[in-house]
Amino acid sequence: MRIARATVLHPHVGRRLSKASLRRLAGRSISRVERHGKHQLALLDDGSTLHVHFRMSGDWVIHPGGGELPRFARFVLELEDGSQIVLADPRALSTVQLLAPGAPLTTRLGPDAVSTAFDAAHLLSALARRRIAIKPALLDQSVVAGIGNIYAAEALWLARIDPRTPASEVGARDAERLVRAVRRVLARGRDGSGRYTTSGAARLNVYDREGKRCSRCGTRIERIVQAARSTYWCRGCQVSPAPRAKRP
Numbered sequence: 001m002r003i004a005r006a007t008v009l010h011p012h013v014g015r016r017l018s019k020a021s022l023r024r025l026a027g028r029s030i031s032r033v034e035r036h037g038k039h040q041l042a043l044l045d046d047g048s049t050l051h052v053h054f055r056m057s058g059d060w061v062i063h064p065g066g067g068e069l070p071r072f073a074r075f076v077l078e079l080e081d082g083s084q085i086v087l088a089d090p091r092a093l094s095t096v097q098l099l100a101p102g103a104p105l106t107t108r109l110g111p112d113a114v115s116t117a118f119d120a121a122h123l124l125s126a127l128a129r130r131r132i133a134i135k136p137a138l139l140d141q142s143v144v145a146g147i148g149n150i151y152a153a154e155a156l157w158l159a160r161i162d163p164r165t166p167a168s169e170v171g172a173r174d175a176e177r178l179v180r181a182v183r184r185v186l187a188r189g190r191d192g193s194g195r196y197t198t199s200g201a202a203r204l205n206v207y208d209r210e211g212k213r214c215s216r217c218g219t220r221i222e223r224i225v226q227a228a229r230s231t232y233w234c235r236g237c238q239v240s241p242a243p244r245a246k247r248p
């Protein structure tokens with residue numbers, strides 16, 4: 001199905017789309033779609049790529065066409081049959097851009113956390129170059145796409161890894177455990193629509209549980225701040241890897 005017209009309805013969402021790129025979208029068809037966490041790449045038949053970054057609250061809504069657009073419609077791809085693919089985003093933080101054939105992504109994207117490309121070997125090589133701690137590294141979309149703050153804390157707890165561990169000091173065994181833990185928490189937190197949600201809150205082991213007892217070892221959960229985000233963790237059982245020297 002070909003795109004008949006592309007329309008920007010919110011200046012922030014469309015700020016990376018020139019009038020010329022909007023015109024270029026007309027007549028194109030989408031040959032393949034890849035999702036990397038909050039990023040989506042729609043590969044078009046002329047080799048160009050429509051890159052959508054959904055950020056906090058954006059998602060596509062399929063609209064049969066005619067009548068009123070869905071609430072919070074920010075960007076619309078109208079297809080030749082009159083149906084519309086609508087980017088709805090209450091906070092209008094999403095961005096859309098058209099990348100020329102072969103153009104590199106402005107954000108280098110790691111594999112999606114739910115894909116088979118996210119494995120211990122990838123994680124080890126991505127972490128080897130990082131000077132930051134493992135917790136903020138897990139939130140870095142160039143390491144792995146699709147892990148939010150809650151899931152990073154929960155996965156580190158499951159894998160018994162100290163969130164303050166320098167990323168480059170995470171070893172092979174911990175990387176294996178961490179990949180398995182990430183898959184488990186994402187599987188638990190995903191609803192039927194395939195989007196990440198916080199509806200699994202009742203089953204959280206550390207996130208937002210400061211001062212409560214760890215269900216595994218009874219130590220009180222602590223909250224620290226890393227890269228301006230809260231990290232909840234258990235000092236009692238998140239002890240891997242054994243620290244070389246005592247960390248603050």
Ligand SMILES: [Zn+2]
Binds near residue numbers: 214234236
């Ligand atoms: Zn514990």
